[in-house]
Amino acid sequence: MNEKIQKQYNIADEVAELLLLRHGNTPKAFVHTYGCQGNVADSERIKGMLTKMGYTMTEDKEEADLILYNTCAIREHAEDRVFGNVGAIKRLKQTNPNLIIALCGCMMQQEHIREKIYNSYPFVDIVFGTHNQYTVPEIFKSYLLKGKRFFADMTETNEIVEGMPALRDNSAKAWLPIMYGCDNFCSYCVVPYVRGRERSRASADIIAEFKEIVAEGYKDITLLGQNVNSYGKGLDEDINFSKLLRSLNELDGEFTIRFMTSHPKDCTKELIDTIAECEKLSKHIHLPVQSGNNRILKEMNRHYTREKYLELISYAKEKIEGLSLTSDIIVGFPGETYEEFCDTLSLVKEVGYTSLFTFIFSSRKGTKASLMEDPVSYDEKNKWFKELCDLQEDIASEHSAKMLGKAYRVLCEGKSKTLDGYFAGRTDGNVIIEFPCDNEDLIGKFCHVKVTEPLNWLVRGELIK
Ligand code: 5AD
Ligand code: SF4
Numbered sequence: 001m002n003e004k005i006q007k008q009y010n011i012a013d014e015v016a017e018l019l020l021l022r023h024g025n026t027p028k029a030f031v032h033t034y035g036c037q038g039n040v041a042d043s044e045r046i047k048g049m050l051t052k053m054g055y056t057m058t059e060d061k062e063e064a065d066l067i068l069y070n071t072c073a074i075r076e077h078a079e080d081r082v083f084g085n086v087g088a089i090k091r092l093k094q095t096n097p098n099l100i101i102a103l104c105g106c107m108m109q110q111e112h113i114r115e116k117i118y119n120s121y122p123f124v125d126i127v128f129g130t131h132n133q134y135t136v137p138e139i140f141k142s143y144l145l146k147g148k149r150f151f152a153d154m155t156e157t158n159e160i161v162e163g164m165p166a167l168r169d170n171s172a173k174a175w176l177p178i179m180y181g182c183d184n185f186c187s188y189c190v191v192p193y194v195r196g197r198e199r200s201r202a203s204a205d206i207i208a209e210f211k212e213i214v215a216e217g218y219k220d221i222t223l224l225g226q227n228v229n230s231y232g233k234g235l236d237e238d239i240n241f242s243k244l245l246r247s248l249n250e251l252d253g254e255f256t257i258r259f260m261t262s263h264p265k266d267c268t269k270e271l272i273d274t275i276a277e278c279e280k281l282s283k284h285i286h287l288p289v290q291s292g293n294n295r296i297l298k299e300m301n302r303h304y305t306r307e308k309y310l311e312l313i314s315y316a317k318e319k320i321e322g323l324s325l326t327s328d329i330i331v332g333f334p335g336e337t338y339e340e341f342c343d344t345l346s347l348v349k350e351v352g353y354t355s356l357f358t359f360i361f362s363s364r365k366g367t368k369a370s371l372m373e374d375p376v377s378y379d380e381k382n383k384w385f386k387e388l389c390d391l392q393e394d395i396a397s398e399h400s401a402k403m404l405g406k407a408y409r410v411l412c413e414g415k416s417k418t419l420d421g422y423f424a425g426r427t428d429g430n431v432i433i434e435f436p437c438d439n440e441d442l443i444g445k446f447c448h449v450k451v452t453e454p455l456n457w458l459v460r461g462e463l464i465k
């Protein structure tokens with residue numbers, strides 16, 4: 001085992017004893033994750049460490065001895081939600097004075113946020129960031145021994161410490177980080193500042209973890225990175241993302257491989273051919289375009305043009321049968337005019353995405369875009385935003401209508417959240433499909449469902465025996 005992790009395991013044993021003294025019995029941890037799947041994957045590893053420290057997990061804040069929020073800094077709205085929810089748990093310390101409140105993740109990497117937490121949220125006990133997660137036992141030990149608030153060292157490190165245990169939830173889907181950080185510095189984005197430089201995990205480590213996940217029974221595995229297409233840069237091995245995908249595709253077992261996020265500037269025809277040729281790779285590409293206008297793309301520092309993007313899309317459509325495309329779009333980038341926004345609408349129409357993640361521009365401290373003039377009002381941007389959502393709803397309905405009467409292989413994920421007596425799963429193209437079912441043994445398994453009722457963002461159907 002990695003020496004650094006071994007050291008943390010040893011400290012975890014000491015922490016377990018200290019926690020037992022503090023709480024009198026097995027302590028319970030409530031961990032909540034904001035933001036992207038990268039954060040979800042981090043939380044799984046942090047929960048793995050917390051388990052080593054003697055915690056059991058709870059879904060109920062009221063009975064927790066530790067409340068840990070893993071935070072997101074991508075938009076102001078995400079940060080506001082964290083501040084609101086942190087404020088709301090202060091009262092829990094009155095009923096449980098031994099309660100520990102801890103914050104970690106992207107927001108905490110920003111100095112102005114740490115200052116605000118330090119000065120205005122004195123009931124927050126522990127703060128750590130994205131670079132020192134594997135030292136959770138050491139951080140808790142310092143807090144418990146010193147008995148005063150502990151704000152961890154936030155120094156950036158490019159090191160990847162392998163071997164953190166992951167406590168995955170017990171569903172059919174698993175997340176597997178293949179790289180960390182981002183070097184792209186899109187002008188609106190805070191990620192390169194809070195997650196540091198791009199670095200890839202060695203392929204042997206990824207393959208070993210992938211095999212473990214398959215052996216545990218996971219059937220849908222998503223490889224994660226801010227820009228998976230540049231996987232392998234800086235490693236001492238002859239590898240790139242396509243080669244990694246081909247090695248994983250060859251492994252034994254019944255599973256689907258997904259990945260996100262692809263950056264169009266590094267998305268190659270080699271990658272598209274790989275998706276077309278590897279039977280275990282999902283025929284779904286999430287390829288965030290952000291804008292359909294060349295001036296805006298340049299201002300965003302995206303390094304591709306509308307034409308280059310559309311060329312990739314038409315190559316992919318030609319090569320990959322049953323291809324499903326999704327994207328991220330930012331509405332109202334500083335200085336964007338309505339005419340420029342219309343180029344985004346026309347691109348969305350031309351591509352015909354299965355679904356879209358749409359965001360109104362949010363100014364992030366420290367980014368280039370935060371210094372740009374932004375004359376269009378929020379209300380106006382909101383109108384544009386609604387226009388885009390309406391357009392996408394029509395496109396999605398058309399896609400769903402085409403699914404009527406067809407049968408799909410679906411990974412059953414669990415009970416439907418909206419309909420009693422229904423289960424929900426996803427098609428290979430990542431479309432949610434609900435079907436009447438009462439057989440819990442089906443959860444986590446593949447089944448076949450025929451679509452009977454297409455709706456706009458999901459479809460309903462019936463199991464084919
Ligand atoms: N404002 C709005 N949306 C943003 N995103 C990233 N930064 C911002 C921002 N400052 C969006 C992009 C990215 C997705 C994860 O979040 O579309 O692809
Ligand atoms: Fe942000 Fe661009 Fe990096 Fe994605 S690629 S995390 S949008 S800087």
